[in-house]
Each structure stands twice: as C-alpha cells, then as structure tokens.
Amino acid sequence: MDTSAPQDALSRPLGRQVLVLALPALAQQYLHLVVQLSDQFLAGRFQVSDPAARVGYLSALNTAGYLYWFVSSYTVLVSVGSTALVARFVGARDFALANRAAGQSIVLAVVFGVVGAVAALVGLPDLIRALKLEGDAARVCVEFLTPLAALLAFQITESACAACLAGAGDTRTGLKVLGLVAVLNVPLAWGLCFGFGPFRGFGFIGIALGTGLSHVIGCITLLVILSRGRSGLKLHLANLVPDTGLIRRLLWVSVPAAIDSLSAAFCQLWFLSIVNRLGDTAASAHGIALRWEALGFLSGAAFGTAAMTLVGQNLGARTPDRAARSVWVAFAIGGGLMCCMGVLFVLLAEPMFKVFCPGxxxxxxxxxxxxxxxxxxxxxxxxxxxxxxTAALRGAGDARVPVLFSWLGFLGVRIPLAYLMTAPQVDLGPLGTVRGADMGLLGAWVAMCADLWLRGTFFALRFASGKWKKIEV
Structure with missing residues (x-):
C-alpha cells in the first residue's frame, strides 16, 4: 500500500487538489446521470398504443426517480461518516484506523441496506398512493421500483465503498467502477426491457432490473478492489467484526447528516405530491426538467465531494485554515461550472426536452x-x-445546525409557497381560503428557487463563521 500518497497530496496547490478530487467525482456523477437519462430515454420510447398511457409511463418514472433520489439520501446514513472519518484518519496518517473505519462502514451499509429493502418492499404501494399517483401510472411505478428495492443493499454497500475511497483521496477508482456500471446498465436495461434474440424481455420493469443488476456488479467490484488494497485502504475480514466504539463515531457524523438528507427527501416527496396533483403532463415535465437540472446539481455534488475530503484530511493534519481555503476554492470552481450549466438551460431548454419527448x-x-x-x-x-x-460542514462533523436550515427552507418556504403558486386557491381549513397564483408547474419551480436562495445563503454564512473548525468526530 502507498500510505504516503494522501499526505503528499496535501502539499499540492489548492486548485490542483480540488480538481484532482473533483474531476473524477464529476465524471462519476455524470455516469450516474447517464444511467438515469438512459432509463428516461427508454421510457419515452416505450411503445404503448394509447398516447395518454405513454405520458403515464413518463409520470411513473418521474415518481420512481424521486424515490430513487430518496435512496441516495438514505445512503448518507453510511457515506458521510465514512468519508469524514477515513479522511480524518488518513490526514493524521493513522491507516490502521482508516482501514477499520472502512470495514465498519461496510457492516453498516449491509445492515441499513437489508432494513431499507424490507421496508421498501412492504410499503411501496401505500407510499405511491400517498404521492397522489393513480391508475396505471401508480401500478407501473410500483412494478418499476420493486427490483431496485430488492437489490438495495448492494447499492448502499457500493456507495459506502466509494465514500471510503473518497475519504482516502481516491475518487478515480469510484469513477472507473461507476463507468463499468454505466456501460453495463445500458445494454442490460435495453435487453431486459425489449428482449434480445429469442428472449422477449420483461417490458418496462426490465429497465429497473438492468439498473439494479449493474449496481450489484459495481458493489462486488469495489469490495474486491478494497480487499486487494487501494489508496492506503485494505479491507480485512477482521475489520468487519462490529466495533461499537467506531460505529458510534461513524453514526455521530452520519445520523445528523442523514436526518438532514432524509427530511429533505421527505419534503421533496411532499413537493412531488403537489406537482402530481397538476396531472401527468406536469409530472412528466417536472421529471424531465429535473433530469437535465442534474447537470448542474451533480457538478456541485462532485465539488462537494472534494470539499468534504479536503476538510477532513486537513483537519486531521491540524491545518484548519487550509481546510477553509480549499472549500472556498471548490465553491469558486464548482459554482462557476454550475452557472455555465445554467446558461445551457436558458439557451437549449426546448431541444433538451425533445430528446425525451419525440412526437x-x-x-x-x-x-x-x-x-x-x-x-x-x-x-x-x-x-x-x-x-x-453542506458537504464541507459534514466533512468537519458539523451536521446538526444545518438540519434547521433545511427544515426552514422546505417547510417555511418551498412547500407553502408551492401550494400558493400552483393552485387557483388554497384551502386553509378553518381560516378559509386564499387566492393562489395558478401558475402550474412553473409556480412550483418558483417556490423551489426561493428555497434554494434561502438555504444557499444560510449555509454560506454558517461555513464562513468558522465554528466547524472546533468540532471533534
């Protein structure tokens, strides 16, 4: 194992450090997006005789995409603590503890994956009904999500392995494995959906089955890579024996971050129920817009990964000022890239939609x-x-106060404003009714933008305060 590489990386210029971590993570995020866009592309071309049913399939995939996003929030129960602790131990050059933390992360991933799979398989029909999806769209959505739920433990373990490697400063291995996942997903999803040779295929649910199986392969590949030793990390069987002290430290960071992510995901589902009330056309348009908006969102997530890793490693190396500078550099580069994506949205919105809406x-x-x-x-x-x-604060272990920012943004701004902006009138119960803006889907996105500006301001101020520098994990 090369245990000097992570320490040597801390002496690089900050801009280079950020890019070395962020660019592979960015490619990894975009490979995730390729998987999602491939599924969306298939859904848009899934042939049914009734055009209304075709819109229903897109609406079902939109709701399924939101719930799949919920899975990403669920993986935070493992991934944030994994990256934060491994980064701290690597920064302090304690590779024995880094290996131990990686092993405990995998144990937690398997446990949470199995629990989540059982809960999803039992509760999916009731959850879909609560999201106001009805008729064939609701049935298709449940069928689509069932194989993904059954294979959930593999996806969460895959995420935990990639998070540990990122904490050690290795985002390239995750990129290579996610590249494998994306490459496998496309033929698997197409083949299992439409069939090949004498095999007739499973229809719409074959898309999800192909995605789930590709993540199984990715999970197994990462476990094999860790068992052979990469980036200062090497997985031993002894590290898989539960260590309550280390598990407690992982959860101390991950649980508040997961509460933040899961509460945001619940609020996103609430927001989706408001959009679904507008009908299948609005729901389908919302889902496709989110797919393309992910070009910006995932860019930020990649630079967030770099920020989280560099904060953890620099705090472990007792250089908090350098940790702060690295995050501001990540924000400058990542924010600039996201603004460029925004320009593309303005100029190419209609052609981007027509990719998934032929005819x-x-x-x-x-x-x-x-x-x-x-x-x-x-x-x-x-x-x-x-x-x-948010990622930088989580890397420092500061995940409690930010939860309040998320609640304020969603519950104080996005949800009430979405009701007000989308409907002709809003029923306030005993207080009567108030007139709404009746802007449809566009009104919902006005509410989303207002929420993002509020939370973006609060998180920037929290990081600038520097209180995160004194937190122990």
Whole structure:
C-alpha cells in the first residue's frame, strides 16, 4: 500500500487538489446521470398504443426517480461518516484506523441496506398512493421500483465503498467502477426491457432490473478492489467484526447528516405530491426538467465531494485554515461550472426536452417543462452554495445546525409557497381560503428557487463563521 500518497497530496496547490478530487467525482456523477437519462430515454420510447398511457409511463418514472433520489439520501446514513472519518484518519496518517473505519462502514451499509429493502418492499404501494399517483401510472411505478428495492443493499454497500475511497483521496477508482456500471446498465436495461434474440424481455420493469443488476456488479467490484488494497485502504475480514466504539463515531457524523438528507427527501416527496396533483403532463415535465437540472446539481455534488475530503484530511493534519481555503476554492470552481450549466438551460431548454419527448403527442410536456428548466438557471449560484458548503460542514462533523436550515427552507418556504403558486386557491381549513397564483408547474419551480436562495445563503454564512473548525468526530 502507498500510505504516503494522501499526505503528499496535501502539499499540492489548492486548485490542483480540488480538481484532482473533483474531476473524477464529476465524471462519476455524470455516469450516474447517464444511467438515469438512459432509463428516461427508454421510457419515452416505450411503445404503448394509447398516447395518454405513454405520458403515464413518463409520470411513473418521474415518481420512481424521486424515490430513487430518496435512496441516495438514505445512503448518507453510511457515506458521510465514512468519508469524514477515513479522511480524518488518513490526514493524521493513522491507516490502521482508516482501514477499520472502512470495514465498519461496510457492516453498516449491509445492515441499513437489508432494513431499507424490507421496508421498501412492504410499503411501496401505500407510499405511491400517498404521492397522489393513480391508475396505471401508480401500478407501473410500483412494478418499476420493486427490483431496485430488492437489490438495495448492494447499492448502499457500493456507495459506502466509494465514500471510503473518497475519504482516502481516491475518487478515480469510484469513477472507473461507476463507468463499468454505466456501460453495463445500458445494454442490460435495453435487453431486459425489449428482449434480445429469442428472449422477449420483461417490458418496462426490465429497465429497473438492468439498473439494479449493474449496481450489484459495481458493489462486488469495489469490495474486491478494497480487499486487494487501494489508496492506503485494505479491507480485512477482521475489520468487519462490529466495533461499537467506531460505529458510534461513524453514526455521530452520519445520523445528523442523514436526518438532514432524509427530511429533505421527505419534503421533496411532499413537493412531488403537489406537482402530481397538476396531472401527468406536469409530472412528466417536472421529471424531465429535473433530469437535465442534474447537470448542474451533480457538478456541485462532485465539488462537494472534494470539499468534504479536503476538510477532513486537513483537519486531521491540524491545518484548519487550509481546510477553509480549499472549500472556498471548490465553491469558486464548482459554482462557476454550475452557472455555465445554467446558461445551457436558458439557451437549449426546448431541444433538451425533445430528446425525451419525440412526437407531437408529447409536445405539451415540452411546452410545460421548458420554462421551468430556464427558470432554475437563476438559482445555480445558490444551489452551488447549498451543496458544496453542506458537504464541507459534514466533512468537519458539523451536521446538526444545518438540519434547521433545511427544515426552514422546505417547510417555511418551498412547500407553502408551492401550494400558493400552483393552485387557483388554497384551502386553509378553518381560516378559509386564499387566492393562489395558478401558475402550474412553473409556480412550483418558483417556490423551489426561493428555497434554494434561502438555504444557499444560510449555509454560506454558517461555513464562513468558522465554528466547524472546533468540532471533534
């Protein structure tokens, strides 16, 4: 094992350090997006005789995408603590503890994965009904998510392994494995959906089955890589024996971050239920706009990974001022890239929608969703702030106060404003009714932008205060 490489990396210029970590993570995030866009592309071309049913499939995939996003929030129960602790131990050059933390992260991932899979398989139908999805769209959504739920433990373990490697300063291995996942996903999803040779395929659920199986392969590949030793980390069986002290330290960081992410995910599902009330056309347009908006969001997530790793390693090396500077550099580069994505949304919104909406029967989705995609461009700086500073604070172990920011943004701004902006009137119960803006999907995205600007400001101020420098994990 090369145990000097992570320490040598801390002496590089900050801009180079950020890019060395962020660019592979960015490619990794975009490979995730390729998987999602491939699924969306397949759904848009899934042939059914009734055009309305075709819109229903897109609506179902939108709701499924939100719930799959919920899975990403669930993985935070393991991934944030993994990156933060491994980075601290690597920064302090305690590689025995770094290896031990990686092993305990995998144990937690398997446990949370199994629990989450059982809960999802039992509760999916009731959850879909609560999200106001009805009829064939609801049935298709449950069928689509079932194989993903059954294979959830593999995806969470895959995420934990990649998080540990990122904490050690290795984002390239995760990129290579996610590249494998993306390359496998496309033929698997197409083949299992439409069939090949004498095999007729499973139809719409074959898309999800292909995605789930590709993550199984990715998980196994990462476990093999860790068992052979990479970036100062080497997985031994002895490190998989539960260590309550280390598990407690992992959860001390991860649980508040997971509460933040999961509460945000619940609020996102609430927000989705408001959008779903607007009908299948609005729901489909919302889902496609989110897929493209991910070009900006995932860029921020990649630079957030770099910020989290560098904060942890520099705090472990007792250089908090350098930790702060590295995050501001990550925000400057990542935020600039996200603003460039915003320009693309403004200029190319309609062509981007038409990629997934071929044919005149889907033109209403384009007309509904393109204005929303253009609108989100104005929130790219705020979204960059929220994502990158949140990741940096989590890397420092400061995950409790930010939960309050998320609750304020969603419950104080996004949700009530979404009701007000989307409907012709809002029923306040015993207080009567108030007139709404009746802006449809565009009104929902106005509420989203207002929330992002509020939270982006709060997270930037929290990081600038420097209180995170004194937190022990």
């Amino acid at each position: 005149a029967d889907l033109q209403p989705i384009v007309d509904t969703g393109a204005p929303a995609l253009r609108l989100i461009a104005c929130a790219m700086p705020a979204l960059a702030s929220q994502i990158i500073f």
